[in-house]
Amino acid sequence: MNEILKAPFMEEMAETAANMYRLGWDERNGGNISMIVTEKEASPYLELSAPPLRKIPLGFDASSLAGTLFLVTGTGKYFKNVKKDPETNLGLIRVSTDGAQAELLWGYKDGGRFTSELPAHLMSHMARLSVDPEHKVIIHSHPTNTLAMNFVHTLDEREFTRTLWQMCTECILVFPEGIGMLPWMLCGCNSIGEATAAKMKEFRLVVWAMHGIYGSGKSLDEAFGLIETVEKAAQVYMLTARLPRLNTIRDEELKTLADAFGVSYRKDFLGL
Ligand code: 2HA
Ligand code: ZN
Numbered sequence: 001m002n003e004i005l006k007a008p009f010m011e012e013m014a015e016t017a018a019n020m021y022r023l024g025w026d027e028r029n030g031g032n033i034s035m036i037v038t039e040k041e042a043s044p045y046l047e048l049s050a051p052p053l054r055k056i057p058l059g060f061d062a063s064s065l066a067g068t069l070f071l072v073t074g075t076g077k078y079f080k081n082v083k084k085d086p087e088t089n090l091g092l093i094r095v096s097t098d099g100a101q102a103e104l105l106w107g108y109k110d111g112g113r114f115t116s117e118l119p120a121h122l123m124s125h126m127a128r129l130s131v132d133p134e135h136k137v138i139i140h141s142h143p144t145n146t147l148a149m150n151f152v153h154t155l156d157e158r159e160f161t162r163t164l165w166q167m168c169t170e171c172i173l174v175f176p177e178g179i180g181m182l183p184w185m186l187c188g189c190n191s192i193g194e195a196t197a198a199k200m201k202e203f204r205l206v207v208w209a210m211h212g213i214y215g216s217g218k219s220l221d222e223a224f225g226l227i228e229t230v231e232k233a234a235q236v237y238m239l240t241a242r243l244p245r246l247n248t249i250r251d252e253e254l255k256t257l258a259d260a261f262g263v264s265y266r267k268d269f270l271g272l
Contacts, residue, residue: 004045017082026079032115052103063099119193127200142212145234167233176265180206
């Protein structure tokens with residue numbers, strides 16, 4: 001068996017967590033990441049037929065993901081520490097055949113368990129897989145400007161998306177389907193998971209008002225890049241929010257851009 005800490009999926013996960021921490025998006029134990037790992041990717045590093053180290057109840061029915069492997073950040077763990085100690089801060093789990101348990105195959109070395117937001121993650125994975133068979137990653141984070149914007153901007157999906165599209169020319173190309181928005185809700189429970197997953201059928205990005213954001217993608221780069229682009233646009237918004245506005249990217253210009261690059265965008269999010 002090869003050294004699992006050197007597996008590309010492991011190194012990329014640790015690098016992503018380190019970047020998110022560096023950018024100030026994930027204070028203390030804020031944020032969580034889960035990524036589908038295929039058996040082909042995992043098998044050079046783990047004996048997949050060996051009995052699991054432990055079984056941890058999931059608390060909801062994940063039977064449609066039975067047998068799927070996920071690399072997941074641990075509950076209470078700090079993104080700051082993932083890169084220097086992946087085996088304590090991450091776990092590789094497999095959803096049991098009956099969909100009720102997580103079988104721990106590697107990690108959570110100190111007896112820990114997966115993120116408290118696993119219901120929202122797994123339900124979001126199910127939703128994204130139903131619309132994109134290549135989907136792999138869910139990232140939850142607390143990016144500073146995105147969060148700040150929640151307090152001073154309306155929380156309407158159309159208005160929030162359109163404002164962000166106006167802040168950087170390329171936003172409409174990066175997230176043409178817009179951003180889903182949930183009102184403030186209690187986190188860590190199945191109901192916010194169900195609400196997030198319902199939005200994830202339509203959007204790859206979902207804001208949890210006054211809390212943070214969920215991003216999804218076929219890769220860590222895609223999910224990270226979506227959140228990074230929203231955060232950049234939110235930063236421009238926050239830097240300019242109290243200043244007189246002299247210029248803007250007009251709706252006709254956003255349409256010209258989207259048409260030129262051939263992206264299918266939410267036309268009803270523009271005022272044309
Ligand atoms: O503690 O971000 O939403 C991790 C979180 C919960
Ligand atoms: Zn959070």
